[in-house]
Amino acid sequence: MTLEVEGVTAGYTREVPILQGVDLTAQQGLVTVIIGPNGAGKSTLLKVIYGYLEPRAGDVRHFGKSIIGLEPKDMLNEGIAYLIQGHSVFPKMTVHENLELGAWTLGGDRAAVQAAFEEVYDHYPRLKEKRSQLAGVLSGGEQRMLELARLTMTSPRTILLDEPSVGLMPKLVDTVYDEIARLKEKKYTILMVDQNVKKSMEIADYVYVLQLGQNRHDGPQQDFIERLPEIIREWI
């Protein structure tokens, strides 16, 4: 079990808890998708996992080790990387510089940084081609690709994705899911929050449904495909 969330209760103020006793497990090499209506606490859960929000109760473990309240650099050292919602490339820096910053926590370990570059450029020849262009001039799809590539610079074991396809044109949405599927082949553990229920079902292995900050359903993707219309009807 790569990532375990156990009985997490958290919120931004004391009076209004967003998450109320959420449990979740993400298995190594699989894509785990969290879906649910707006305000269910999906993104908040990722923030708790990445240490941005300290839970009032419960525990988060990565390979058995509690990771509550770790700083981002320690999270990355633990092998967890996080893609925040919305655009996050540095638009006035080159593709290469963006990737270099992805390897920030490798610090002065030049050999490791070099190896990471080789692997990423190998995996994304398009980015290699455009390495000296400013990230801001790339297309929306390429920018998202750069964000995903940047996540892998530290060779994490677990990747947290918050709404990876939001704000992209429909044509590009497919490319993003293809990219995530390729990451899955490379045995990353992927935990993804998604509004795009239909698309995310295509790459999901295991699905969690959150509603009002609590677990509502969970199960393997096959079980969900048929029940999906019924589950979504519950939200409305």
Added chain:
Amino acid sequence: MDLDLLLNPIILSEILLQGMVRGSMYALMGCGLSLIFGLMGVKNFSHGEFFMLGTYMMYFVAVMMDMPFLAGIFAAAVVLFIFGMLVERSLIATLRKRAGRDWLLDAFVLTIGMMVVMQNLALLIFGSRRRGIARLVEGSVDIGPISITLERLTILLVAVLVVIVLWAFIKYTRTGKAIRATGQDPDAAQTLGIDVNRVYTYTFGIGAALAGIAGGLLISIFPAYPTVGFQPVIKSIAVVILGGLGNVPGAIAAGLLLGVIEAYSLFFFAAGWQNVITAILVVLVLMVRPYGLFSSAKGERP
């Protein structure tokens, strides 16, 4: 005054040079102010007092300790860098972490308070006497018919050198890249493990050091006294607006431009008019190009 004298090319080029010397100070000041604003959104009104501390550092090192003036500039840079970092860590970061959304207004009021406190502390400790240095370097060189004092040449050269070092630092070093990344997207920078708070502290220190260098360098024009920072801070705010808020290269260009415009207006009109012209220029730019002369129409920064 007859027209021949007014349009004499030798006089005009001497004024150009004079303007560039003043302008290099505005550029250094504006650079620091713009860097801090661009990264953190803080409008630092105590920037003039960093300048003032730079003039005192120069006086202590070059006159009282009788060391070469370059040592004075170096001391001003180092002391102000440390002082700026302390101010950020102890005061500004505290506001940022506690006050939430409205912290920028709080920080603005804080820097005005710092201005008053530092001016009065300086008055208390050093008194109101002006302590200047007539010349950092003696002598002059002739380039064709134009004679340039080595003093002016030195000020220009040091300012250019400082700007080049700053540019290379921001472009090529690891810390420089972290500064740029944080300025463009602090949330993304943080998820990559960059210590955003430390970046803010360094940047504030660098901005303060630039003001200190400007103060030390210009001591022959602005001697050390408690309120010496007033003119420079007003001018550097004008420079930041002209160059585009947070646009560091823009601030450098606008600084030189403003210095030259001021020098010519001083020559063609009378003393005192240069401030009026600066103000008119700022208003005009705000009306016509609100994002500054050197930013794109949408306000994007290079």
